[in-house]
Amino acid sequence: MRTLIAATTNARRFARSPASRLFARAVAVAVAVVAFAALMVPARAEITIDISGGNFEPLPIAIPNFAGSGAEAQLGAQIAGVIAADLKRSGLFNTLDQASFVERNVDPNALPNFQNWRVINAQALVTGAITRAGDGRLQADFRLWDVFAGQQLTGQQFFTTPENWRRVAHIIADAIYERLTGEKGYFDTRIVFVDETGPKNRRVKRLAIMDQDGANVRYLTRGEDLVITPRFSPSTQDITYMSFGQSDPRVYLLNLGTGQRQVVGNFPGMTFSPRFSPDGRRVVMSLEQGGNANIYAMDIATRATTRLTDTPAIDTGPSFSPDGSQIVFESDRGGNQQIYVMGAGGGGATRISFGQGRYSTPVWSPRGDLIAFTKQAGGRFSIGVMRPDGSGERILTEGYHNEGPTWAPNGRVIMFFRDTGSGPQLWSVDLTGRNEQKIPTPSFASDPAWSPTLN
DSSP states (O other), rough: EEEEEOOOSSSSSEEEOOOSSSTTTTSSSSSSEEEEEOOOOOOEOOOOHHHHHHHOOOOOEEEOOBOOOOOOHHHHHHHHHHHHHHHHHHSSEEEOOOOGOOOOSOOTTTTHHHHHHHHHTTTTEEOOOOOOOOOOOEEEEEEEEEEEEEEEEEEEEEEEEEGHHHHHHHHHHHHHHHHHHSSOOOOOOOOEEEEEOGGGOOOOEEEEEEETTTTOEEEEESSEEEEEEEEEEESSEEEEEEEEEEOOOOOEEEEEEEEETEEEEOOOOOOOEEEETSSSSSSEEEEEOOOEEEEEEEETTTTEEEEEEOOBEEEEEEEEEETTTTTEEOOOSSSSSSEEEEEETOHHHHHHOOSSEEEEEEEEESSSSSSSEEEEETTEEEEEEOOOSSSEEEEEEEEEEEEEEETTSSSSSEEEEEESOOOOEEEEEETTSSOEEEEESSSEEEEEOOOOOOO
16 A cells, blocks of 8 residues: 655655555555655746647657666666656657667756757656665655756655565656646556466466556466456455356455455356446346346345346346446347446436447446447447447447457546457557557456556
8 A cells, every 4th residue: 555645845744554465465565655845946837738639749758767776776777667668558658769868867856957858859857766775665766847847847755665666667657647647547557357378269267467567467266267257346455257167157256365265146047247336345247047137236245136127138247337326238128239328226227329230348437427338340349438328439449359348447548358360369549549559468368357546
């Protein structure tokens, strides 16, 4: 857990919170943050990125290696590299090649020579240093500068254990992203997904978890049973997923901190597509009975189950709105797969998809303004978004087989999986549809689910 240290120019007030385990790591890691007072420079208009319209040029930003000596110098280069990679993948930043830098060894505690950065057209500059604190922890300092205004925009200091350096880099990238865009960053997050190995007709599918950039992969199951559709809890270290073992498919809860697994419930039929409510207290899922499937909600604490739909159709793929008041789902009640919205307590549902083709896998944006979906039409699979009333449909990407969208916690980027024939792989695309990125994984990968921002 981050330990925040609030600061002013004249005094620092310390507020501490206990460290917590992150995804079953052996050692709990505390990250302390200190806000730096700005160096005295003339105040001018500050640089910002307007991402509301989608028509913009990526902001040129220079990120020299963080200063350090010995082993800390190597870490300083690695941290700068992760920050640069995070910002570049967002599509909003043009991270300048270090080979173009007039100045390489930058003192993060001194006022930069801004002319050295203006000549390479850098509009923002990040400087930093890595040192070793007396207790063995790493101390990471950084400052963000507006090159043309000649002023500091933000500065922070972090303390962490050496093995947690990548997370510090992601947190710094989040701070830069938020300061320049006004939106929360999404780099200090995790992805849970299905790792797939082996021949196509005998695939071994294991649950795996990794950082959002593909680093620190860890396996959560051993591949003895087939697993699909993992989903994060928004409030705990639990995930829910489906497992196909010797018996009927079952929905499980897995605690990432303890590794303990439990069956959500023993239902008489097959269960599908489990997903948490926004408060993490309920799981909504589809339960098959008598040839059709309906949507049920279950209270995790009491295991009490409530039926939400009652139709002679296949209702599945439910997803809550971020305020918990509505549920979007897919249904073939109208003859083919379409998207419907109903109240969280069930009852009447309203169809919101009316384009050509079939719609599936709807998932509500964390911002509440959009619903992502998979659309199949003309032999192609597309990932798109629409407003909750069905208006404003936009296709972000299409191909031979795209499926399974999941939202970044800031609601600006969608991850999905694509299978061109050889095997599925993870990709991301932003809401403009222009910034499409392949996400590295050790082998084939499907069914991604994005975590909330870590605390």
